[in-house]
Amino acid sequence: MTKYCLLDTDKYSTRVRPPEHEKLYCYTTQISNIMENGNKEEILPIPGKKNVLITSALPYVNNVPHLGNIIGSVLSADVFSRYCKARGHPTLFVCGTDEYGTATETKAIEEKITPQELCDKYNKLHKEIYDWFEIGFDHFGRTPTTEQTEIAQDIFTKLNANGFLEERPTMQPYCQHPEHENFLADRYVEGECPLCGYNDARGDQCDKCGNLLDPFELIKPRCKLHQTTTPVPRETRHIFLLLDKLQEQEEAWVKKAQTEGKWSQNSINITNEWLHKGLLPRGITRDLKWGTAVPLKGYENKVLYVWFDACIGYVSITATYTKHWEKWWRNPDDVTLYQFMGKDNVPFHSVVFPCSQLGTGDKWTMVNTLSTTEYLNYEGGKFSKSRGIGVFGSSAKETGIPADVWRYFLLLQRPETSDTEFKWDAFIRANNNELVANFGNFVNRILKYVNSANYDSVVPAAPELEADPDLSKALKQHVKDANEILRRYREEMDAVHLKAGIAIARELSSLGNKLLQDHTVDNNLFKNHRQKCDVVVNLAVNHVHLLASVIAPYIPATARSILEQLQAELLIIPDDWEARSIPADHKIGKAAHLFQTIKDSKQAEWTDLFGGDELKKVKQAEADKKAAKKAEKDRKKAEKEKKRKEGKEGVEGDLKTDDGITEVTNATKEVTLQTS
Ligand SMILES: [Zn+2]
Ligand SMILES: [Zn+2]
Secondary structure, three states: OOOOOOOOHHHHOOOOOOHHHHHOOOOHHHHHHHHOOOOOOOOOOOOOOOEEEEEEOOOEOOOOOEHHHHHHHHHHHHHHHHHHHHOOOOEEEEEEEEOOOHHHHHHHHHHOOOHHHHHHHHHHHHHHHHHHOOOOOOEEEEOOOHHHHHHHHHHHHHHHHOOOEEEEEEEEEEEOOOOOOEEOOHHHEEEEOOOOOOOOEEOOEOOOOOOEOOHHHOEEEEEOOOOOOOOEEEEEEEEEEOHHHHHHHHHHHHHHHHHHHOOOHHHHHHHHHHHHHOOOOEEOEEOOOOOOEOOOOOOOOOEEOHHHHOOHHHHHHHHHHOOOOHHHHOOOOOEEEEEEEEHHHHHHHHHHHHHHHHHHOOOOOOEEEEEEEOOEEEOOEOOEOOOOEOOEHHHHHHHOOOHHHHHHHHHHOOOOOOOEEEOHHHHHHHHHHHHHHHHHHHHHHHHHHHHOOOOOOEOOOOOOOOOOHHHHHHHHHHHHHHHHHHHHHHHHHHOOOHHHHHHHHHHHHHHHHHHHHHOOOOHHHHHHOHHHHHHHHHHHHHHHHHHHHHHOOOOHHHHHHHHHHHOOOOOOOOOOOOOOOOOOOOEOOOOOOOOOOOOOOHHHHHHHHOOHHHHHHHHHHHHHHHHHHHHHHHHHHHHHHHHHHHHHHOOHHHHOOOHHHHHHHHHHHHHHHHHO
């Protein structure tokens, strides 16, 4: 069996070489990286190329991600990274866990372990989840490193030298419990809400009435960890980043970046709202132990605030990947930076971090494109870890459904412009009607046909069709149509419209199915119209090869399987597809099914498995609330109506009519009973 490689020139030179590959930059390491997780060789930008640096929001270490978190950042970034690599651009995709901060320190105290031990445990958990979903980071790091300390302190020191930092006194709650002896973040103070009396209000917000609070407003305040200890106000000093002094520079940069980088609408709106209100100084230090040390005298017991620190994590994580990190991060002329995240993270990436960069006066690679998502909901409700509602972490694999099916469906539902829903019936339909019936059918039908005795797995040559101008025209049209689809695919993908990209990939598969149908590829065609059969089969196999590249960013395991069946390497996504990448006489491997049908009965099973009962309770509670509101409204309305009619014609005549009136009678009775 010949296994040929597009990148191995020795083997490849004996075969037809599609001219598009001559023009393309082939980056050997990367091509294998598109299909594998992780990489073997260091990826660095190459001057003059389109070098792409991709980050996805650093997941907070002790939150277990749910499907919405996964599609919101890491999966979207992964698809774009694989696409850029499949286009032949030198691409680096970095991420890691965000580990510093109050939440980690508090959780570690709760679990009676050190923050380091806690982070080790959760970092591993995150990595396992992303590995299962085939998120192909080139490097997945973490924030507590010496690189982080060096880079963050360097930025801090330069901001200070340039006059963008200021020390200010602040009052903060302090827990005097002997095991704690520390300042408390607002949300770690609990107590009674001064507005609604709710007993478990947090110092930043009351969950019952939704009002924003100050921790000192709480009645009977207590430390979240030490419920019997009353926090006391204590003066402390903090360093503020003077964002107001950077507003002008920031505005000039934002204006340019938003236009050139085609930011998603929500990131434009959120950023502009911040700028419109006017930037305010923001505290960037905290009284904590678990964080990056502040390089200032008198700040030995304080650390850098996690949101000043976290975005610097992208830089330091790159620095733990390569000592040449500055080639990525101090190279705005050669590097394009794409950042992926949920919309709640926007201001830190569009305002706080860029202002920190600008304030240093150094040369920085700054974000070109912010790709931010709205929220993915679960079956009409919200994901809830505490209630066990929805699919969290690695529990997706409990269904026995391969990661590719999850990836495909999540990308179809990507909340690009508004919130979207995860629904099991839609999940099953997408698998059965699209993956099995469209993609799977096309690939399997043609490869099985080549496996058959007719061709014995050898791709036939495609002779010139001088004798059949109609067929020749039809096949040329097919290539033209495929190229038109490909052009739209590239356009949407370049603009990071990943939802549109997958819909277009499906069109390419439909076009393949149409080719087989239009020319009725069967035994009759082989026996009676051999030349036609050869030409169509050759084209269809090449079409499969192209399809594998186009779907590879979305469903990499499926693309791998197709390439294995084709016995071919990944085709770089071309500017102009000529249908010649799989040459005549090439022997393919054995056809195998790409997807399996999911039984409809699974819907009920999975609904139960992933918190169906809890979700029902939540929904019931919501419905009850709504119904009670409506009943009250109806009652008032009917009462009004009754009074109006009583005035005219008396009560008797109306009671026999509809339910609304009967309800009024009951309600009136209750009222009567209460008052009497
Ligand atoms: Zn309240
Ligand atoms: Zn305490």
